[in-house]
Amino acid sequence: MTEPIRDRLVSLRRSLHRHPEPAWREFSTTARLVEEIRAIGVDELAVGPDAYDPADRMAVTDDDLEPWIEHARERGADPALLERMTGGNTGAVAVLERGEGPSIGLRVDIDGLFIEESTDADHDPADEGFRSEIEGTMHACGHDAHMTWGLAVLEAIAESDFSGRFVVFFQPAEETGGGGCPMAKSEFADGLDYLLAVHVGLDHPTGEVVAGIEKPLAMCHVDLTIEGTSAHAGKAPNEGDNAMQAMGTAIENAYGIPRHSDGMTRVNIGKAEAGTASNVIAERATMEAEARGETTELMEYMRDRLERTVKNAARMHGCRAEFDVVSESPRADSDPELQSLVSEVAGEVRGIDHVIPAADFGASEDATFLMDRVQRDGGLATYMIVGTDHPTSHHTTTFDVDERSLEHGVDVLVNSIRELERRHPVPHVGDGAEVAHGEGGPIGESGAIGEDGAIGEDDG
Incomplete structure (x- = not known):
């Protein structure tokens, strides 16, 4: 057994x-x-x-x-x-x-x-x-x-x-x-x-x-991809659409998203990668990010603002962006x-x-x-x-x-x-009912509520 x-x-x-x-x-x-x-x-x-x-x-x-x-x-x-x-x-x-x-x-x-x-x-x-x-x-x-x-x-x-x-x-x-x-x-x-x-x-x-x-905190994880156009960085940089530059703009602007008056909000770009060589205009950039909020609605506010920010940054530099919500959880x-x-x-x-x-x-x-x-x-x-x-x-x-x-x-x-x-x-x-308690009262017979609201034998 x-x-x-x-x-x-x-x-x-x-x-x-x-x-x-x-x-x-x-x-x-x-x-x-x-x-x-x-x-x-x-x-x-x-x-x-x-x-x-x-x-x-x-x-x-x-x-x-x-x-x-x-x-x-x-x-x-x-x-x-x-x-x-x-x-x-x-x-x-x-x-x-x-x-x-x-x-x-x-x-x-x-x-x-x-x-x-x-x-x-x-x-x-x-x-x-x-x-x-x-x-x-x-x-x-x-x-x-x-x-x-x-x-x-x-x-x-x-x-x-x-x-x-x-x-x-x-x-x-x-x-x-x-x-x-x-x-x-x-x-x-x-x-x-x-x-x-x-x-x-x-x-x-x-x-x-x-x-x-x-x-x-309500939370969402997102994967971000920016697609541009590669070009020779010395010979014809004007022919490229720089995904790395778009990524930099997106990151800077993401941290500038206004915080919400209704409660705590968070945003973070935790991982960013772009480019292949020093002499190539980067045609692709990827980021991993998250948005959080004190309520589900506040998280959704940050998520939607983050998506708008990244897509506008990509558009500004002639690129296009994909925004994929990988996972999320409510408050x-x-x-x-x-x-x-x-x-x-x-x-x-x-x-x-x-x-x-x-x-x-x-x-x-x-x-x-x-x-x-x-x-x-x-x-x-x-x-x-x-x-x-x-x-x-x-x-x-x-x-x-x-x-x-x-x-x-x-x-x-x-x-x-x-x-x-x-x-x-x-x-x-x-x-409208009282919270149920056992015979010992709200915290039982062995504890008392201290000034900080905690319970223990030495409190009270």
Whole structure:
């Protein structure tokens, strides 16, 4: 019999850490998840195109996928599973059907990043032998911990007397904003009463929990192409239409787009390439950019202004521009009802000594697709943060997590799910009802609200 996941949280996380795979290439990762899910035993397991419509995917890569498939083969992935994931349709959804009760979803992300992991002796994964084994890729954002939580929580609920429907979304392609949309549009998101999403760290230390984030920025990633006409830079520069010059104008003017009075807006040109040689008028330029906004509408304002700016800059120099939205995600805030419930639950978890009911996020996350779907359908959603001491920032070569937070995350999530089951239906604040609380009051018996609104044993 497989050793319970709860007893091997660290070893499971380290195993996943060793084999990071970027967006839409998570073949070995998905196969490992399926292996663990099958050992747990669920009522429904959907993989790849059975979990979502491939046509709804965003930021789909044009790269050759065969090296990633071959790596999965070498690790013993089920050939039938690899066949099902043809074309990069990775990820999975696991469902428990346990009779009458609430329908609860949990979303965790599974992809890694194109970052070469540090080999420094003081970097624990290198020192302790679980550094990435795939050159140029790394779990530099904690998704290995997220997957571990997803599996452990699924196991705990499966072995409990939970009554209701529990759905775990093992979502691919979060880092590119590509996987949230198809998961949200899938049949598995139908009828969810509650959705929990979770992230590790984000500058919150071990022992701290944020019950729900607010003000995530709506975001879009775009690819920009400017096409001009080449010519000899010395003999006949007048015969060319300089795509590089148009690109320079576009970049300068993009940063001059007026910020909006209704809220925060952002624009950035993160990558730009043009030209072939010093004596050739560049006929082609490419850029990768993003626009963000405090609301979905503000993001759309910046996106539309960016498109207009780039196309006008191209036209000014006799060129033409293409503007391709690669991926985007909406704004969705955590519901106060779930922030209150998770705050209370987390305050009772061993090892958690500080609970923050709500915090501004300030970044973007495509879990907002699922959150928005659930909220529009009348349910409640929250995106929580389980703190971890990490030696350096996310998306760096030396990022790591404090493995004590693995157990913290499992306990907060499992206890929140069981409390949702017990209190269902949790009334909406907008319905004129009080937010539901347990017998211990809004924050339970062990905590008090401090002056900064945080919860902990020493506050109050």
